[in-house]
Amino acid sequence: MAATDGDRRLDWLALSDEEWTAIRLSLKVSAVAMIVSLPFGIFVAYLLARGKFWGKSILNGIVHLPLILPPVVTGFLLLILFGRRGVIGAFLSEYLGIVLSFRWTGAALACGVMGFPLMVRSIRLSIESVDRKLEEAAGTLGAGPAWVFITVTLPLILPGVIAGMILAFAKAMGEFGATITFVSNIPGETQTLSAAIYTFTQVPGGDAGAMRLTLVAIAISFAALLASEFLAYLIGKRVHIE
Amino acid sequence: MTLTVKARQTLGEFVLDAGFTSDGGVTALFGPSGSGKTSLVRVIAGLSKPEHGRLVVDGETLLDTESRIFVPKHRRRFGYVFQESRLFPHLSVRQNLAYGRWFAPKTAAPENFDRIVELLGIGLLLDRRPGKLSGGEKQRVAIGRALLSAPRLLLMDEPLAALDDLRKAEILPYLERLRDETSTPIVYVSHSVSEVARLADNVVIMKDGQVEAVGTPSEVLSMPSTERRDAGVVLTGTVETIDIPHRLATIRLAQAQIVVPNARVEEGRSVRVHIPERDVMVATQRPEGLSALNILEGAIAAIEPDGDGMVRIRIRCGGDMVLARITALSADRLDLRLEKPVFAVIKTVALER
Numbered sequence: 226m227a228a229t230d231g232d233r234r235l236d237w238l239a240l241s242d243e244e245w246t247a248i249r250l251s252l253k254v255s256a257v258a259m260i261v262s263l264p265f266g267i268f269v270a271y272l273l274a275r276g277k278f279w280g281k282s283i284l285n286g287i288v289h290l291p292l293i294l295p296p297v298v299t300g301f302l303l304l305i306l307f308g309r310r311g312v313i314g315a316f317l318s319e320y321l322g323i324v325l326s327f328r329w330t331g332a333a334l335a336c337g338v339m340g341f342p343l344m345v346r347s348i349r350l351s352i353e354s355v356d357r358k359l360e361e362a363a364g365t366l367g368a369g370p371a372w373v374f375i376t377v378t379l380p381l382i383l384p385g386v387i388a389g390m391i392l393a394f395a396k397a398m399g400e401f402g403a404t405i406t407f408v409s410n411i412p413g414e415t416q417t418l419s420a421a422i423y424t425f426t427q428v429p430g431g432d433a434g435a436m437r438l439t440l441v442a443i444a445i446s447f448a449a450l451l452a453s454e455f456l457a458y459l460i461g462k463r464v465h466i467e
Numbered sequence: 468m469t470l471t472v473k474a475r476q477t478l479g480e481f482v483l484d485a486g487f488t489s490d491g492g493v494t495a496l497f498g499p500s501g502s503g504k505t506s507l508v509r510v511i512a513g514l515s516k517p518e519h520g521r522l523v524v525d526g527e528t529l530l531d532t533e534s535r536i537f538v539p540k541h542r543r544r545f546g547y548v549f550q551e552s553r554l555f556p557h558l559s560v561r562q563n564l565a566y567g568r569w570f571a572p573k574t575a576a577p578e579n580f581d582r583i584v585e586l587l588g589i590g591l592l593l594d595r596r597p598g599k600l601s602g603g604e605k606q607r608v609a610i611g612r613a614l615l616s617a618p619r620l621l622l623m624d625e626p627l628a629a630l631d632d633l634r635k636a637e638i639l640p641y642l643e644r645l646r647d648e649t650s651t652p653i654v655y656v657s658h659s660v661s662e663v664a665r666l667a668d669n670v671v672i673m674k675d676g677q678v679e680a681v682g683t684p685s686e687v688l689s690m691p692s693t694e695r696r697d698a699g700v701v702l703t704g705t706v707e708t709i710d711i712p713h714r715l716a717t718i719r720l721a722q723a724q725i726v727v728p729n730a731r732v733e734e735g736r737s738v739r740v741h742i743p744e745r746d747v748m749v750a751t752q753r754p755e756g757l758s759a760l761n762i763l764e765g766a767i768a769a770i771e772p773d774g775d776g777m778v779r780i781r782i783r784c785g786g787d788m789v790l791a792r793i794t795a796l797s798a799d800r801l802d803l804r805l806e807k808p809v810f811a812v813i814k815t816v817a818l819e820r
Contacts, residue, residue: 358553364540365512365547366616367570373541376566380557 240437246413247421248441254329254417255397258337259390262344266389270348291403292342300406303335307407331408332415336400340393347392351385352378384457391453395446418442468652470494470620474510474520483507483517483676491652495667495684497660503676504656508622511654512547513540524620541570546613546651548623552605554597560608561593567616580615586648587611587641603634607641614651621653627662635662642666660688664701664741684739689790699743700790706732715760715815722785726760727818746817747791749780750810751801761813763789766806770798778803782811789813 240248272278273285291299307314308326317323325331355378363373379386401419408415410424422438425431473486483503487494496504509515511522513529516537522530529538546567554563564580584590587607597605606626613621626642627635639662646653646666657663663670663684670687672680680687684701704718704725714729718740725740732738754762765784772778778798780791789811803809 358549358551359555361514361540362547362549362553363555363566365514365545366567366612367541367544368566369539369541369570372570377555 238437240441241434243412244421244434244438247416247418247438250329250332250413250416251398251418252445254332254336255394257330257333258340258397259344259394261333262337262341262393263386263390266341266344266348266393267386270345270352270389273345274349274352288345289342291339296339296400296402297406299338300335300403303331303338303403303407307331307334325408327408327411327415329408329414332404332417333397335403335407336397337393339400339403340396343392343396344389347385347389348382351382351388354385355381384460387453387456387460391449394449398442398445398449468525468619469523470511470652470654471523472507472511472521474507474517474522476506476510476515476517476520478506481506481676483510485673485676485678486521487671487678487681489652489654489669492668493646493653493655493666494669494671495663496654496656496671496673497658497663497667497687498673498679499658502673504658504673505624506676507673508624508654508656511620512545512622513538513543514547544571544617544619546616546618546621548606548610548613548621548626550625550628552597552602552609554600554605554608554612556597558597559593560589560595560597560600563597563608564589564593564612564615567612571617583611583614586644601634602630603637606630606634606638610641610645614645614649618651621651622656623653624656625658626655627657627659639665660699660743661741664688665739688741689744689788698790698792699741699746700788702740702742702787702789704738704740706734706736706738709734720785721787723763723787725763725813725818726815728815740818742789742813743817744779744790744792746813747789748812749782749791749793749797749801749803750812751803751807753810754812757812758814759812760815761811761818763811763813764808765789765811766808767803768805770803770805780809782809784811 269284269288273281273288304326305311307317309315309318309324314325317325323330325334359381360373360377363377368376399419400417401423404415404417405420410416410420416424418438418441422435422442425435425438468489468491470489471486474483476483481501481503483506485503485507496507498504506515510517510520510530517532519532520530521532522528528536529543530536555566558566564584584593587610589604589607589611592600592604592608597608600608610623610626627638630638643666655663655666667684670682670684671678672687688698689700702720704720707717707719707724709716709729709732711729715726716729716732717724717726718738727740748759753764763782763784765782767780768783768788769781770778771781772795776795778793778795780793780798780803782789782791791811
């Protein structure tokens with residue numbers, strides 16, 4: 226590229242196409258991971274908070290595994306289970322045509338799994354703090370269990386749900402080990418922001434690119450945090466006045 | 468409306484084994500704390516399941532442990548007013564009131580929203596959030612919310628217990644209107660004699676998880692077996708005149724009349740007056756120079772010593788019976804005998820409602 230000194234100074238901040246791709250991919254992967262895991266997160270959190278069943282502590286342990294295990298181990302387990310020849314992966318590709326290994330969907334799965342314990346913890350805590358007397362009152366007013374959940378429990382746990390979503394999103398943005406183990410580091414398909422920064426640090430003269438993406442990562446994390454604080458404030462104003 | 472309930476439930480050390488039948492109106496479950504009133508009402512509402520029990524309302528069996536019938540709480544259509552209002556904090560007052568209507572069957576007689584709002588005096592609160600209401604306001608909204616779910620029975624579990632005397636006085640007139648102006652039968656749990664005396668048509672007295680006595684307020688609240696600080700009689704009368712400057716109301720009983728502090732009553736209205744027996748003095752001559760406004764002339768109908776230095780005197784005053792609790796020493800000094808003419812002296816202040 227032929228460019229003058231002045232142009233070069235501006236270029237330093239301009240993101241290349243590859244870098245944009247990595248950013249867009251990271252946002253897409255994180256958003257999908259967060260949204261798809263949300264219903265499961267609420268369900269499991271409800272089970273753990275309210276359920277009385279055999280094997281509850283085992284379920285709790287499994288949910289928390291990704292938090293304790295080295296991410297590479299989690300990624301490897303995903304590869305065994307969801308890889309093309311994995312138990313679940315073979316079934317998915319054969320009957321549903323869903324392929325996860327070395328695809329961005331696989332990256333979303335890895336990110337979702339890694340963020341899941343954080344999401345469940347946050348939602349579970351807020352379910353446990355719901356005043357069950359209010360649910361009882363809703364029942365005496367004619368609301369069946371499902372309606373009680375939709376009209377009373379869910380609105381009351383919304384701050385916890387949002388906090389859990391943001392935590393899961395942030396975890397997905399930063400996820401590296403499990404993703405790179407499960408779906409590798411393919412530019413344009415599975416190369417997320419973190420993986421792109423890592424790649425930059427591995428090539429000579431990549432420092433500038435790594436720095437640019439680092440700034441972007443900081444900006445996105447900050448924006449997510451501010452958004453969650455603001456939402457929690459709006460909802461908290463509605464819910465916790467007493 | 469007929470309601471028959473019978474339940475046996477073990478809750479730790481406590482055993483509830485009680486039941487009653489109601490034919491409508493206001494049935495009060497009365498007794499000290501821990502006597503099982505709330506446990507019994509929770510069984511009626513379907514909030515708890517007894518080991519043995521049966522609940523039949525208008526011929527429909529809602530609970531029968533023997534034939535394994537248990538209709539869940541949301542299908543019983545009983546309104547429940549809790550002690551701590553339990554309004555939904557995320558909904559406005561209007562949305563709280565409307566909540567039960569979503570789930571009420573379309574065939575149910577729709578309670579008129581505006582009429583209930585007016586009856587409970589909550590029209591100005593509709594757009595507020597529950598967190599911004601006072602205790603008394605919250606409780607009135609909770610009552611309205613239960614009523615608007617078109618219940619076939621209203622269960623009220625000490626709805627005034629968490630309120631101070633001022634707020635109680637604010638809500639009691641609304642409850643009297645509720646009793647007189649709606650047809651919904653009510654089961655009212657309370658440990659306050661004055662509430663029961665004012666509101667109930669029938670009283671079920673509970674003690675240690677069992678039913679001790681059943682009857683009308685005037686019957687049960689004067690029963691010798693009930694050892695209560697507040698025992699006494701409940702008399703029914705009509706408001707005759709109201710003395711606005713002195714804030715007093717004169718109430719015509721069967722023959723006698725008594726003066727009570729004016730507690731927002733209207734002339735011509737039928738009211739009940741609870742006269743605690745410990746607030747009644749006995750004189751053998753008409754007292755003079757005395758501040759008490761109520762001096763009723765009568766004759767002694769019964770003398771019941773309680774064996775503990777106290778005597779309960781039943782005084783027949785015209786068509787009404789007044790109870791007085793005095794020491795055995797006073798009874799001896801005054802030489803009280805059956806049919807002796809005496810005067811019952813009642814301080815008006817003691818009749819504050």
